Amino acid sequence: MAPAPVLLPTPDPSATPDPDAAPQAPAAAAAVPLTPEHCTAPSRLAARSDADAGAPTIPLTPELIALLRGELEPSPEDHSDFALRLRFTQQRLDAISPSLPSATPPPAPPQRPQSPLPPPTSHVPPPPPPPRAHADPLRASSSAASLPSAMPPPLRPPSPPPTRPNSPLPPPPPRAPSPPPPSAHANPAMEMVQLRVISAQEDTLHYRPLVRRARLAFEALWGRYHRNAENNPVPGSRNRADLRALGAMIKGRLCLNRDKRIVGPVPGVFVGDAFNYRAELLVVGLHNQTQADIGYVPASKLDGGHPVATSIVSSGRYLDDHDNGGVLIYTGSGGSPPNGGNLALTYSCNYGIEVRVIRCHDCHASPSGKLYVYDGLYKVFSTSEVCKFKLVRVPGQEALGSNTWRSARDLINQLDAKIQPPDYITLDMSKGKEAVPVPVRNSVDHDVFPLQFEYLARPEFPAPPAMPGHKCCTCINAKTACSETAGCACVKRSGGGGPAYNADGMLLRGRPVVYECGASCGCPASCPNRVTQRGTRHRLEVFRSTETDWGVRTLDLIQPGAFLCEFAGDVLLADDPRIANANANANTGASTEEWACFIDPRKFPTRWMEWGYAPAAVLPADGEEPPRFVQCPAPGYVLDISKRKNIAAYISHSSFVPNAFVQLVVRGDEDESCPHLMVFGMEIIPPMSELSIDYGLDQ
Incomplete structure (x- = not known):
């Protein structure tokens, strides 16, 4: 799959570096800007090859230049693609004309009248650029396949100024047009680049x-x-x-890729x-418009003077749109300005630039009522209709996200109807x-390992010791009384910062x-x-995995802060001899396989600190006091899952980017040394995604 072209912006000569600029985070990947060697240099028109060494040459x-440009002027009868190629050649000539020695211009040759150029209807790319040798293999692999850059807009030969009839002086020779002054809104730090990573592992472990x-x-x-x-309110x-x-x-410079258009x-x-x-799309650099469906770089930011589209949001709002996943017939924005999204998509088609497609779906589980799913890269092709484009998905990518959503919905409908789909060993x-039922699926082999254990929904903790002076909640009206302001004793014990959950049952802060x-x-x-x-409350299933043996994935959309499940098993207190034996074996270097059947609450790292806490530099000045958490004893037990366990025991481990975390929970007057191990979602988890937590195995 050839990479997309990489375009550089027009530099701002008046720009100076910002001494107060905050240091940027590590680049998401190697930025590969387009260099002059990536395209055919116009000045090589006068160069001689070895094959033509004996042929006479004509100095440029x-x-x-003026003669050739006049001969290359498009005609109204020319095909739009051929006319576009003529324009490109004229642009190359215009680019090198000011650098040549000046001479007395001959009489202007006759030219065909100017005619408006119709928009192209199909893509005929310019000749591919020659590869450039690089010492850096990463740059070599990217630049060797780069496509030509956007060319500057065509310039007409300047007309001679008017003279008086009896003027003794001839008109001055034409001068090259002066460059436009730098725009006040220009952002010299922004560039349009293609970011590439060396491996999928690097993308997962570093950039994710x-x-x-x-x-x-x-x-x-x-x-x-x-x-x-x-x-x-x-x-x-x-x-x-x-x-x-x-x-x-x-304002806090926390958004990714703000200085680049990827x-x-x-x-x-x-x-x-x-x-x-949509705002989240801007945070990660996936789309650069808060309302418009077409994300693009305006013409003022590029040398070629043409806008280029980089992403679209397809909402299916037009009845004549067609979308089967792999092919999308997209209707652009009506009445957009000359440098708007429609024109940007046209030039993305001309230059062969791949655009990112984000599909918008109605979703009642989302707080906005909408959900935006990234579906990968598409190539743009023009159609015979105005403002309508055909986008074809680039092969070799991961499965289409929107199709995965539909498959999960169909699967839930079968499970709700008590229909056992293929590869499911139990519903x-x-x-x-x-x-909610917990199905088990094995599409790899005939292993039925999860069915060999007794299912235990929740652990059976010993009776809590009497706590003199402890005051429990005595609220009657839960909606108004069980809050910190109403004096709920349980909410107050959780520390400052208000209640732990919102009205939808989402954990507000770890x-x-x-x-x-x-x-x-x-x-x-x-x-x-x-x-x-x-x-x-969420549809979770245990499934056989070729990578993690057995795992857990969700069939529903999981929002950040949503409760997923609880770890369950036989409770072994800290003084249990089985724990002492396992610790002794581990300390002497003996086999620690017996620890594989224990869940130790003390080993879970404090991942709860990552959820719900904004950076201090951008906290809103709303008067909310920082939380003052109470000190609690360390858990004094472990869970033995060798005989009885539940779905949580099959969640896989990830020490880099887990999408869930463990939160300790104590209810009422329970013993604080025996808190429940509750699993909450840390981020938006799409359907058919595997759950992962950090078990602290590296500690």
Whole structure:
């Protein structure tokens, strides 16, 4: 698959470096800008090859340039593709004419009248550029396949100035047009590049954490602004917490790739990734428009003077649009300006630039009611209709994200209808112990390992010791009373920062321990501070994996902060001899296989600190006090999953980019040394995605 062309912006000669600019994060990949060697240099028109060494040569002069340019003027009868090639050749001549020695111009040759050039209807690319040798193999692999850059706009030969009839002096020779003054809005730091990574492993281990860090910061800021608007509503104003969060990230220079317009894939962003807001697309550099569907670089930023599209958001709002996944007939924006998105798509077609396609879906599970799914790269082809384009998906990419969503929905419909799809060995390994059935799928072999254990929905902790002076929640009206302002004792025990959950049951911020209302509290089961007690609400399945043996993936869309499941097994207190034996074997260097059947709460790293915390530099000045968490004892038990366990025991390990984390939860007057191990989503997890947490295996 040939990489997309890489274009450089027009430099701003008046620009000076910003001494206050914050250091940028590591580049998402090697930036490969286009150099003059990547295209056919116009000055080589006068060069001689070895084959023509004996042939007479004609020096290239401005007179010859003017003659050739006049002969290359397109005619109204010329085909649009042929006329476009003529224009490109004229542009090359115009680019080298000012650098040639001046001479007295001969009489201007007759020219055909100027005619407007119709928009191209098909793509005829210019000849491929010669490869350039590089010492850096990464640059060599990218630049050798680069396509020609955008050329400057065609310039007409200047007309001689008017003279008086009896003037004794001849008219002055024509001068080359002076370059336009730099734009006040020009951003000399921005460039259009193609970012490439060496391997998929590098993309996952290095660039994926950068993308997730930016998205977590956006989620934290959005949550803060959203809560502030709910607590202090302003009549007549719209709560655009997403745009306020985006503005804060731009101001704090936390957005990725703000100084670049990336052609092709964005490192660290995978096909199938989902976003709740368009603002999130700008945060990671996937799309650069908050409202427009076509993301592009304007003509003023490029040497060629032509806008170039880099991404589109397809919402299917036009009835005549056609989309079967691999081929998308896209209707552009009507009435756009000359340098708008439609023209940018036209030039992306002409230059062979691949554009990123993000599809917008209606989604009730998203706070915006919309979900934006990245579906990969597409090639643009023009059609016979105005403002309509044919986009064909580039082969060799990951499975189409939107098709995966449809497959997950169809699968859920079969499971709800009690129809056992192929490769499923059971529809519910919990046998009714969970609120939602837990199916098991094996499409690799005939192993039925998960069915060999007794399913335990939740651990059985010993009776809590009596805590003198402990006061439980005595709330009656859960909606108004179970809050910190109303004096709920359980919410206060969780520390500052307000309640642990919002009205939708999402964890607002990770904490050392979340204190929920318990059995000794007076609030009902519908209390908003009892989220984990209502059990699993998402469709999860255990599946056989060729990479992680057995794993867990979701069939639903999981929002950040959503409760997923609880770790369960037989509880072994710290003084249990089996734990002492396992520790002794590990200390002496003996086999530690017996630890594979233990879940140790003390080994989980503090991943909860990554959820819900915005960078201090961009925290909104809303008067919210920093949380003051209470000190709690370390867990004094381990879970033995050798005989009884639940779905959580099959979640795979990831120490780099886990998409879920473990949160300790204590209910009511339970023993604080035996907290529950609850799993929450750390980011948006699309359907058919595998869950992963950090077990602390590297500690």
